[in-house]
Amino acid sequence: MDTAVKVAREGETLPGHIQSLEKGLRILDEIIESPGPLKLSDIIRRFDMDRASAFRFLQTLEHAGFLRKDATTKEYDVGGRVYYWASRLREKTRIIDSFHEQLQRLASITRQTTHLGLFVNDRVLLADFALSDSIISIRHVIGVLEPLYSSAVGKAILAFLPQEQRESLIKNLEFVQHTKSTITNADDLRINLTVTRQRGYAIDANETHEGLTCVARPIFNTDGVPVASIGITCVTALVSADPGKFEHIIESIQAIGSELTTKLAT
Structure with a gap:
């Protein structure tokens, strides 16, 4: 039996929280937990999002250094900023x-x-x-x-x-x-x-x-x-x-x- 659960599960709403930030963190978590890089289509499917919204989230995370995009395969993987945090x-x-x-x-x-x-x-x-x-x-x-x-x-x-x-x-x-x-x-x-x-x-x-x-x-x-x-x-x-x-x-x-x-x- 579990004595605690994550702060919020998919579909739950917490008072005072920022939904867009939560969505971005869930996407980052999904990529970190994935055994391999993910494509834009993977994020669209897993989060039931439209293409434009999914791309903006990924682009923002990439710009901040949390994700990196392979120029050839167009796949997204963990970025340098996450490894920097890990070292700290x-x-x-x-x-x-x-x-x-x-x-x-x-x-x-x-x-x-x-x-x-x-x-x-x-x-x-x-x-x-x-x-x-x-x-x-x-x-x-x-x-x-x-x-x-x-x-x-x-x-x-x-x-x-x-x-x-x-x-x-x-x-x-x-x-x-x-x-x-x-x-x-x-x-x-x-x-x-x-x-x-x-x-x-x-x-x-x-x-x-x-x-x-x-x-x-x-x-x-x-x-x-x-x-x-x-x-x-x-x-x-x-x-x-x-x-x-x-x-x-x-x-x-x-x-x-x-x-x-x-x-x-x-």
Whole structure:
């Protein structure tokens, strides 16, 4: 089962969004995901667009450097600007790659899905996950921005940020009630974060997704500032029925989290 979906699927409308920009991004995503270059006719067919509109989108993306057009075949492929972005993100992807082995090991030890959150531009990005071999396995969607105030990976980072930075983020939060258990005001969040700091890990008890409990532990850089968090997603009913299982999960995530903090410093 998926715990999150992309921000918007084809045909959906979100408040305040720019439809033309969204369409252009979908076209770019289609070309990036394609195993080979695409032609104008491919875009027309896949997006049910008229020829003139499809050409303008492709021409705009090409002019901005996101696509390149083969002069002979007239096919479109990924442009230099995308590779430039990829090179700028190499440091972040290095963290993802180097942590994946521990994610898989944690999933194997706990028999639960594990996931990695990266703190990027004051937001927590779900950057990687590892499935367990359990019959019930929670599948995440990479690239989703996790709520700082309700997700375990979000609270694990927010709780341990320097106080001034933490307060600035809290004051600018827009609380959305995902479930009946979601924290919806700054005072309750501050109390929750205090408890999180005291015990060393964060809990999302049905706060973001009904029926799912998540535990997360921060990963610190050499300055003692959280730059990521490692989390475990469980079916609430299953862990509630076996308290010993939950204790095992916490012990495991604390151990692996400490290991990752040490690894980040080397």
